[in-house]
Amino acid sequence: MKRTTALVSALAFGLLTTSALASVPEVQVDRIGNDLTPMGSEKAGEKTSIGDIPEWTGGLASVPGNVTYKPGDHLADPFGSDKPLFTVTSGNAGQYGDFLTDGQKGLLKTYGDYKMNVYQSRRTCALPDAVYQANKNNAKVGELTGGGNGVGKAILGSPFPIPNNGLEITWNHLLRYRSFKSTRQFAAAALTRDGDYTLQIVQDDAIIKWADPSKKSAEDLNNISLFYLANTIAPARSAGNVVLVYESLNAQLQPRQAWQYSPGTRRVRRAPNIAYDNPGTNSDGLSTSDAFDGYNGAPDRYDWEVLGKKPKVIAYNNYKSGLAHYKDLLTPLHANQDLVRYELHRSWIVQATLKPDMRHVYARRVNYQDEDNWSVAATELYDGRGQLWRVQEIQAVQCYNVPSCGTGAELVYDLQAGRYLALTMQNEEPPANYFADELNVSHYTPAAMRQLGVR
Numbered sequence: 001m002k003r004t005t006a007l008v009s010a011l012a013f014g015l016l017t018t019s020a021l022a023s024v025p026e027v028q029v030d031r032i033g034n035d036l037t038p039m040g041s042e043k044a045g046e047k048t049s050i051g052d053i054p055e056w057t058g059g060l061a062s063v064p065g066n067v068t069y070k071p072g073d074h075l076a077d078p079f080g081s082d083k084p085l086f087t088v089t090s091g092n093a094g095q096y097g098d099f100l101t102d103g104q105k106g107l108l109k110t111y112g113d114y115k116m117n118v119y120q121s122r123r124t125c126a127l128p129d130a131v132y133q134a135n136k137n138n139a140k141v142g143e144l145t146g147g148g149n150g151v152g153k154a155i156l157g158s159p160f161p162i163p164n165n166g167l168e169i170t171w172n173h174l175l176r177y178r179s180f181k182s183t184r185q186f187a188a189a190a191l192t193r194d195g196d197y198t199l200q201i202v203q204d205d206a207i208i209k210w211a212d213p214s215k216k217s218a219e220d221l222n223n224i225s226l227f228y229l230a231n232t233i234a235p236a237r238s239a240g241n242v243v244l245v246y247e248s249l250n251a252q253l254q255p256r257q258a259w260q261y262s263p264g265t266r267r268v269r270r271a272p273n274i275a276y277d278n279p280g281t282n283s284d285g286l287s288t289s290d291a292f293d294g295y296n297g298a299p300d301r302y303d304w305e306v307l308g309k310k311p312k313v314i315a316y317n318n319y320k321s322g323l324a325h326y327k328d329l330l331t332p333l334h335a336n337q338d339l340v341r342y343e344l345h346r347s348w349i350v351q352a353t354l355k356p357d358m359r360h361v362y363a364r365r366v367n368y369q370d371e372d373n374w375s376v377a378a379t380e381l382y383d384g385r386g387q388l389w390r391v392q393e394i395q396a397v398q399c400y401n402v403p404s405c406g407t408g409a410e411l412v413y414d415l416q417a418g419r420y421l422a423l424t425m426q427n428e429e430p431p432a433n434y435f436a437d438e439l440n441v442s443h444y445t446p447a448a449m450r451q452l453g454v455r
Contacts, residue, residue: 024162029139032161038132039125040139040161041371042346048311050099051085051121051344056372059126060400069401074431077319078400079341084117088313088342099313099344101368103380103391103413110415111333118313121343124398125372125405130213131157131177141217144168149300150250151175155217156210158374166304166350170367172374173295175225179404180211181439184432185233187326187425190284193418195332200238200282201429204230207439210249218249225249227444231452232282239263242449243274243281251298261449268446276301277361286421287390287412288361294376294394294410295352295367301360302352309348312368314377316343318395322408324427334420335411340395346371347378362389370396373405390414402434 037043037056045055060078063069067076088096090108097105107114134157142154148167151159159175160168183205189197208226215221228245232238240263248254260271273289275297280287290297321329321339329336348369354360364382369375379392391413399406412421426432442448 024139024164026140028162029136032136032139033132036162037372038135039127039372039374040135040158040163046311046346048099048344050096051118053121053311053344053346054123056123056125059372059403059405060124060398061126061403063400071401072431074323074426075319075397075399075401077323079119079122079317080320082119082341084119086118088116088118090114096313099311101312101314101378101380102366102388103378103393104313106380106388106391106415107334107413110418114334115337116313116342117337117340118342118344119317121345122317123345123372124317124400125370125396126398126400126403127157127177127405128403133157135161142168144171146250146252147300148304149252149298150223150248152218155215155220156213159218163306163348166306166352167299169306169348169350169369169374170295170299170304170352173367173369173376174299175210176374177211177404178206178208178406179402179434180213181205181207181436182432182434183436183439184426185429186423187427187429188282189326189330189422189425190282190286191330191332191420191422193333195330197330198235199326200232201234202230202232202282204228205436205439205443207441207444221249223249223253227441229444229449229452230281231449238282241281242452243271244444244446244449245274246444247296248298251300256297259446259449261446261452266450268450277359283412283421283423286414286417286419287423291362291379291381291390291392291412292410292423293407294379294392295365299352301358302354302365305351305353307349307351307366309346309371311344312347312349312378313342314345314347314368314370315340315393315395316345316370316377317341318397318408321395322397322425322427326425326428329409329425329427330422333418334413335409335422345377348374375405375407387416389416399434404434 046053064078138154142159145152188200242261246257258271258274366380368378381390383389395408397408410423
C-alpha cells in the first residue's frame with residue numbers, strides 16, 4: 001500500500017511524465033530524508049507473497065562488526081552464514097513469475113539446470129553524507145538539457161532523486177556515485193559453449209569529474225563527466241591495447257571522445273567506434289560498447305519509458321561470488337549459480353525503444369534499476385525481430401569501505417549463441433582502490449596512453 005501510494009503521489013504531481021521540463025514540487029523534495037531515503041527511494045519496507053523487503057535503516061556505511069577488513073583486503077562477506085530462503089528453477093518458475101524479469105525467465109527456459117538461490121533481502125546501499133546532501137539539492141535544481149541528452153545544474157549525487165521520466169531514471173544510473181578517483185584490475189572471459197575461455201586482464205582507472213567535491217554544478221565540468229583509461233595487460237597477444245575515453249555530459253554539444261592505442265601499429269587513433277552498438281572491448285562480439293555497465297553513453301537513439309517500479313529478484317550482496325576462484329565461478333553455458341546470491345528488491349523498470357530514424361542492433365532494451373542505488377541490475381536486449389537476444393546481470397556489492405553502492409561481476413548471456421561473457425571480475429585481482437588521489441588529468445591524454453601501451 002505504501003509503495004502504491006508513493007507512485008500515485010508522484011503521478012499526481014506530474015512526475016513520471018515524458019516531459020523533460022517537469023520540475024519537482026517542494027513538497028516532494030521535502031520527502032527526502034523523511035519517508036524517502038537520502039537516495040530518493042522508499043524508506044518503508046514491503047510484504048509480498050514470496051518474502052519481505054525490509055525498511056531501509058541506513059545500509060552498510062562502514063565496515064560491519066562481524067567481518068575483519070583492512071585497506072588492501074578483498075571485501076569479506078558479512079552475510080556468509082545466510083541460507084537460501086528458496087530456489088527458483090525451470091520447474092517452479094511459474095510460482096515466482098511476477099517477481100522474475102523476462103530475461104531470467106528466458107535463462108530458466110533455455111538452460112534446464114539454471115537456478116536462482118534467493119536469500120533474505122538486505123538493503124545495504126549507503127553513500128557518504130556529502131552525496132546525500134547533494135541528492136537533496138539535485139532534486140530541487142537538476143534538469144535535463146540538450147533534449148534529454150545531457151544534465152544541468154545538479155552535481156555529485158543522483159541528478160534526479162525524485163524522477164520525472166525514464167530519461168531521468170537512466171541518468172541516475174549513468175551518473176550514480178562511484179567515488180572521485182579510482183583504480184582497479186579486472187578479468188574478462190568470453191566462454192565457448194563448452195566452457196573454454198582465456199582470461200583478459202585489464203587495468204583501468206577513472207577520474208569521475210561528476211563526483212569531484214570541489215565542483216558546484218554540472219556547468220563547472222566543461223561537459224566532461226569522467227576520464228576513463230583501460231589497459232589490457234594479458235594475455236600476451238592482447239597486452240598493450242589501451243583505450244581512453246572522455247565521456248560527455250551532453251552529447252548534443254560534444255559526442256563521446258575516444259582513442260585507442262595498438263602495440264601492433266604503435267599508433268594512437270581516434271576511436272569513434274567505441275560507442276553505441278559497436279562490439280565491446282574484449283567482448284568477442286558478445287556485447288556492445290554501450291552495454292558495458294548495463295548501459296553507458298548517450299541515450300539519444302532510444303525513447304525511454306517507465307514501465308513502473310515493482311519487487312524483482314535481482315543479484316544483490318554478491319560477496320560470495322566475488323571471492324570465488326574463476327575456475328569455480330565460470331562454468332559451461334552459465335555462471336555457477338550456487339555462488340550467486342539473489343534478493344527481492346523494488347526495481348524501476350525502464351524500457352528503451354529504438355527511435356524510427358535511428359540504427360542499433362538492439363531494437364528494444366529493458367533495464368531493471370534497484371531503487372536504492374539506481375544502478376542497472378538486469379537488462380533484456382531484443383533484436384530487430386522482437387526476439388529476446390541477450391540477457392545481462394550486474395551483481396551488486398556494497399563497498400562498505402568507501403561507502404559506495406558498487407558492483408561486482410557483469411554477465412552477458414547470448415541466448416541465441418549459447419555463450420556468455422563475464423566482465424569486471426576482481427576475484428583473483430588486487431582489490432580496487434577508490435581513493436586513488438595520485439591520479440590527475442595529465443594521465444588521460446593520447447600521449448600518455450602511448451607510453452602506457454609500450455610493451
